[in-house]
Amino acid sequence: MWRRVASVSHLFSHSKSTKFNQGASTFKIWETFTSESEIPTPSKGSLFVTFVLGGPGSGKGTQCAKIVEAFGFTHVSAGDLLRREIASGSAYGSVILSTIREGKIVPSQVTVELIQKEMESSDNYKFLIDGFPRSEENRKAFEKTIGAEPDVVLFFDCPEQEMVKRVLNRNQGRVDDNIDTIKKRLEIFDELNWPVINYYSQRGKLHKINAVGTVDEIFEKVRPIFAPLSK
Numbered sequence: 001m002w003r004r005v006a007s008v009s010h011l012f013s014h015s016k017s018t019k020f021n022q023g024a025s026t027f028k029i030w031e032t033f034t035s036e037s038e039i040p041t042p043s044k045g046s047l048f049v050t051f052v053l054g055g056p057g058s059g060k061g062t063q064c065a066k067i068v069e070a071f072g073f074t075h076v077s078a079g080d081l082l083r084r085e086i087a088s089g090s091a092y093g094s095v096i097l098s099t100i101r102e103g104k105i106v107p108s109q110v111t112v113e114l115i116q117k118e119m120e121s122s123d124n125y126k127f128l129i130d131g132f133p134r135s136e137e138n139r140k141a142f143e144k145t146i147g148a149e150p151d152v153v154l155f156f157d158c159p160e161q162e163m164v165k166r167v168l169n170r171n172q173g174r175v176d177d178n179i180d181t182i183k184k185r186l187e188i189f190d191e192l193n194w195p196v197i198n199y200y201s202q203r204g205k206l207h208k209i210n211a212v213g214t215v216d217e218i219f220e221k222v223r224p225i226f227a228p229l230s231k
């Protein structure tokens, strides 16, 4: 289904064989961007991965919904997958629930496996991976298991005060939408997410978006990033 540009399996010799890295087949070498303004021009059939980063309540899920509508991506929210795992009554459920309650990060192996299953069950080739990677450990686990790097990384940059306000007003019954857990999530974000943001910034893949404004105003900053993509 995905057009191969070149095999990079030699770079991931210890990774598991998956739909994405199987032998020398379904893979492409990811274009390297030399500046933050450069955007890739993917062709249909090539796997196209966008990581969506930002603090709690910065608007990642809200903007992902708009990107899906405008550009035909499949939205894979790591947090939603973990919540679904809890709801399914899986063996991991109780440990995931307590980790989310504490605002901590679930072991990468668990999260990456859920993401991998979700991607493999989709016929789409354009994915928005929302709320991932949350740490360098997450990032490395994705590379190793999926055998891919993101084409684009979005970072919704939002002041803490605004994030807290949005989360407390979200009203979706999430166990982590309370002031104590929000404080912990913000601490974890500061400690573990910045190294990931810096990593992709140094590689010219990061698109930092000021996440203050209306949903539509913010989307108008996102839209040009994906303009080369047809739906």
Ligand SMILES: Nc1ncnc2c1ncn2[C@@H]1O[C@H](COP(=O)(O)OP(=O)(O)OP(=O)(O)O)[C@@H](O)[C@H]1O
Pocket: 054, 055, 056, 057, 058, 059, 060, 061, 062, 063, 079, 131, 166, 167, 169, 170, 171, 211, 212, 213, 214, 215, 218
């Ligand atoms: N630009 C905006 N202005 C005001 N409120 C917003 C804006 N964008 C999103 N919201 C609201 O803020 C809340 C958090 O947004 P959203 O769920 O998209 O954030 P998130 O980054 O996915 O958060 P989390 O990491 O906790 O899942 C939601 O209630 C949403 O409706």
Ligand SMILES: Nc1ccn([C@@H]2O[C@H](COP(=O)(O)O)[C@@H](O)[C@H]2O)c(=O)n1
Pocket: 056, 078, 079, 080, 082, 099, 100, 101, 103, 104, 105, 106, 107, 111, 130, 131, 132, 133, 134, 138, 176, 185
């Ligand atoms: N890569 C991830 C993503 C999320 N979590 C845990 O889920 C919580 C909620 O995530 P949202 O993206 O929906 O805000 C988050 O606070 C983490 O506890 C994770 O462990 N790893």
Ligand SMILES: [Mg+2]
Pocket: 060, 061, 077, 079, 131
């Ligand atoms: Mg979200």
